[in-house]
Amino acid sequence: MAVTKPKFCLTQTALILPQILFLLCLFQSLECRETSKTSPLNHLNRIVAQAPSSPSKTPTFKTRGWRILFGIIFGSLSGFILAICLAIVVRFFIQYMNRTPIFKGPVVFSPKIAPKTLQSAIDNETQLLGSSPNGKYHRVVLDNGHVVAVKKLQRLENGSPETQNKSMKRQIQRELEVLAQLSDPNLMTLRAYVRESDRYSLIYDYMPNGSLEDAMMRVRENQLQLGWEIRHRIAVGVIKGLRHLHFDCSPRILHYDLKPANILLDEEFEPRLGDCGLAKLMTNMGEVASGYVAPECFQNCRYTDKSDIFSFGVILGVLLTGRDPLDPFFSESGGGSLGRWLRHLQQAGEARQGLDKALLGEEVEDDEMLMAVRIAVVCLSDLPADRPSSDELVPMLTQLHSF
Numbered sequence: 001m002a003v004t005k006p007k008f009c010l011t012q013t014a015l016i017l018p019q020i021l022f023l024l025c026l027f028q029s030l031e032c033r034e035t036s037k038t039s040p041l042n043h044l045n046r047i048v049a050q051a052p053s054s055p056s057k058t059p060t061f062k063t064r065g066w067r068i069l070f071g072i073i074f075g076s077l078s079g080f081i082l083a084i085c086l087a088i089v090v091r092f093f094i095q096y097m098n099r100t101p102i103f104k105g106p107v108v109f110s111p112k113i114a115p116k117t118l119q120s121a122i123d124n125e126t127q128l129l130g131s132s133p134n135g136k137y138h139r140v141v142l143d144n145g146h147v148v149a150v151k152k153l154q155r156l157e158n159g160s161p162e163t164q165n166k167s168m169k170r171q172i173q174r175e176l177e178v179l180a181q182l183s184d185p186n187l188m189t190l191r192a193y194v195r196e197s198d199r200y201s202l203i204y205d206y207m208p209n210g211s212l213e214d215a216m217m218r219v220r221e222n223q224l225q226l227g228w229e230i231r232h233r234i235a236v237g238v239i240k241g242l243r244h245l246h247f248d249c250s251p252r253i254l255h256y257d258l259k260p261a262n263i264l265l266d267e268e269f270e271p272r273l274g275d276c277g278l279a280k281l282m283t284n285m286g287e288v289a290s291g292y293v294a295p296e297c298f299q300n301c302r303y304t305d306k307s308d309i310f311s312f313g314v315i316l317g318v319l320l321t322g323r324d325p326l327d328p329f330f331s332e333s334g335g336g337s338l339g340r341w342l343r344h345l346q347q348a349g350e351a352r353q354g355l356d357k358a359l360l361g362e363e364v365e366d367d368e369m370l371m372a373v374r375i376a377v378v379c380l381s382d383l384p385a386d387r388p389s390s391d392e393l394v395p396m397l398t399q400l401h402s403f
Contacts (some may be wrong), residue, residue: 291325315381339380
């Protein structure tokens with residue numbers, strides 16, 4: 001990334017503080033001991049001690065010992081409290097210096113992209129690749145001939161006070177930096193981004209086959225043929241990308257908006273998940289009902305990794321049936337949703353009738369597709385606990401032929 005910021009080592013500070021504490025305690029102890037030796041009260045005690053002692057008087061050496069002990073304890077406690085206060089001040093100072101700055105202009109993570117030419121390339125007229133409620137994809141050719149895909153997001157920030165806007169901008173920048181660090185064959189890696197007032201343009205690698213939503217639309221219009229082998233490959237790639245987010249990333253990343261519009265296809269129709277985790281920053285999150293959103297998100301606004309699995313189950317159902325989950329067919333058929341319709345067909349032993357007619361060519365693949373229908377139905381369970389994890393789904397989908 002083109003912009004760097006100073007870093008302070010908290011480990012060095014933590015090593016210095018015990019030394020400071022020890023010196024403070026030693027200094028306070030020595031001071032109290034010297035005070036006990038030179039004070040007028042102690043001088044008077046020495047005079048009284050030289051006089052004949054009476055049996056009812058307490059010995060002076062005990063009084064002196066208690067005072068020395070009290071001085072040591074008081075000095076140690078004062079040094080300890082001072083060290084804690086100093087540590088708190090240093091910690092807040094380090095947090096203040098290490099806070100994420102608000103970058104202006106293009107922020108680039110790839111050496112193939114020149115920051116000076118990126119802004120002008122985005123501003124020029126570009127080819128529209130696809131759109132979704134969260135933004136539009138454009139094809140952009142940079143000055144060096146490198147082709148990228150630019151997604152112009154909708155407004156991310158709300159009309160909050162200036163301090164809240166700065167906090168939101170830092171949060172967005174942290175999320176974008178996480179996207180830039182993703183390295184998995186089935187995830188879109190962020191190459192750069194540009195902030196323009198309250199809107200962001202994200203720069204990804206260009207995917208020649210567009211999004212899965214565009215591909216399935218062309219399939220429905222008989223403009224593209226996708227056999228079971230390619231559809232199965234897409235399903236396996238999507239669940240592998242989810243497994244990487246759920247199990248290999250630390251901290252774990254939830255997608256929040258898994259749907260065909262956010263799945264890009266490369267030359268070999270290998271899928272790559274885009275916009276991972278960005279939907280939680282959208283101001284309109286949850287306002288638009290989607291056929292890919294889990295029921296618990298509407299009921300109690302709770303989103304977990306099993307919510308991502310529900311979205312994957314819808315995508316698998318789309319690949320198997322070729323139908324859009326918002327197709328009026330499902331409400332007219334009495335099922336109400338793609339998941340309930342598939343569950344009804346499976347229980348009636350008629351799951352084969354729900355498959356896309358373009359997939360019914362070779363009988364040798366029927367068993368794999370019917371098993372995939374069963375997997376989709378399980379992923380679309382109403383209860384999150386009944387859905388498998390992405391780690392369990394990877395072997396289930398990659399070994400369909402063995403079931």
